[in-house]
Amino acid sequence: MKIIGLTGSIGMGKSTTAQMFSDLGCPVFDADATVHKMYAKGGRAVPLIRAVFPDAIVDGAVDRKVLGHHMRADSLNLKVLESFIHPWVGEARTLFLTQAKQNGVKAVIFDVPLLFETGGDKKVDATVVVTAPAEVQRARVMSRPGMTKDLFDMILSKQMPDAEKRRRADYIISTAEGLDAARKAVKSVLDDIL
Known part of the structure; x- marks a missing residue:
């Protein structure tokens, strides 16, 4: 059984991507x-x-x-x-x-926002980073109820920069091109890991 570590900064689409893995039969552990x-x-x-x-x-x-x-x-x-x-x-x-x-099951997903920050990447078989351009991320996060610029900046300051996560990733899934493109990427990544 393969253990896949799924991560991504706030507003990148990690939860939606986790659901896509689940739809393909991978149980998801959401920390x-x-x-x-x-x-x-x-x-x-x-x-x-x-x-x-x-x-x-x-x-x-x-x-x-x-x-x-x-x-x-x-x-x-x-x-x-x-x-x-x-x-x-x-x-x-x-x-x-x-x-x-x-x-x-053949593979499980560990959905961990701070996967690299906590060393969790050493406990998985493969790491997948969910990403989107900074302006897409900001628009998604700022549309959330109760979100402020200061809160968003504070959350980002506690997370590893997206570029560093992408550098460390075994696989990268972009969510900027829409759901269909992300679904195809998820299936491709899963097929490759298995």
């Missing part, structure tokens, strides 16, 4: 979605975050905006949060892989 489940009402991270940042829990779930404020206020807070979230995500990923192997 962000896993964290969202942990932060939801009844989620695994809620009691621990409540103990440290009680104001970050609203109606039994983590308020990501309040939690984000705590993370930006002191970089040590982020390190502490990651020290338990990352191992829990790792446990969920291991369970996902076990199930995929039992189901006999």
Whole structure:
């Protein structure tokens, strides 16, 4: 079974591309979605975050905006949060892989926004970077509800530049030419990996 690491900066079309791989029979492990489940009402991270940042829990779930404020206020807070979230995500990923192997799938996708930044590229068989020109990226991101130029710039500052991701990638999929072109690229990449 091949493990494919899928990454791309904000607004590049990574989630849409992950769905295209899924449509071709590749189960997708979405690291962000896993964290969202942990932060939801009844989620695994809620009691621990409540103990440290009680104001970050609203109606039994983590308020990501309040939690984000705590993370930006002191970089040590982020390190502490990651020290338990990352191992829990790792446990969920291991369970996902076990199930995929039992189901006999040929390839799985690890959808990881910070794949290179966290060294996750060393744990996959191939890396795929989803990209688009900067002006397309900016237009996509700025159309999102609640997005501001400052927030966009802050998010970009925490991500490896697109050019560096492309340089490190085994495969590059552009989403600027439309969905049909991206689907063809996904199929071509998957065929090549398999």
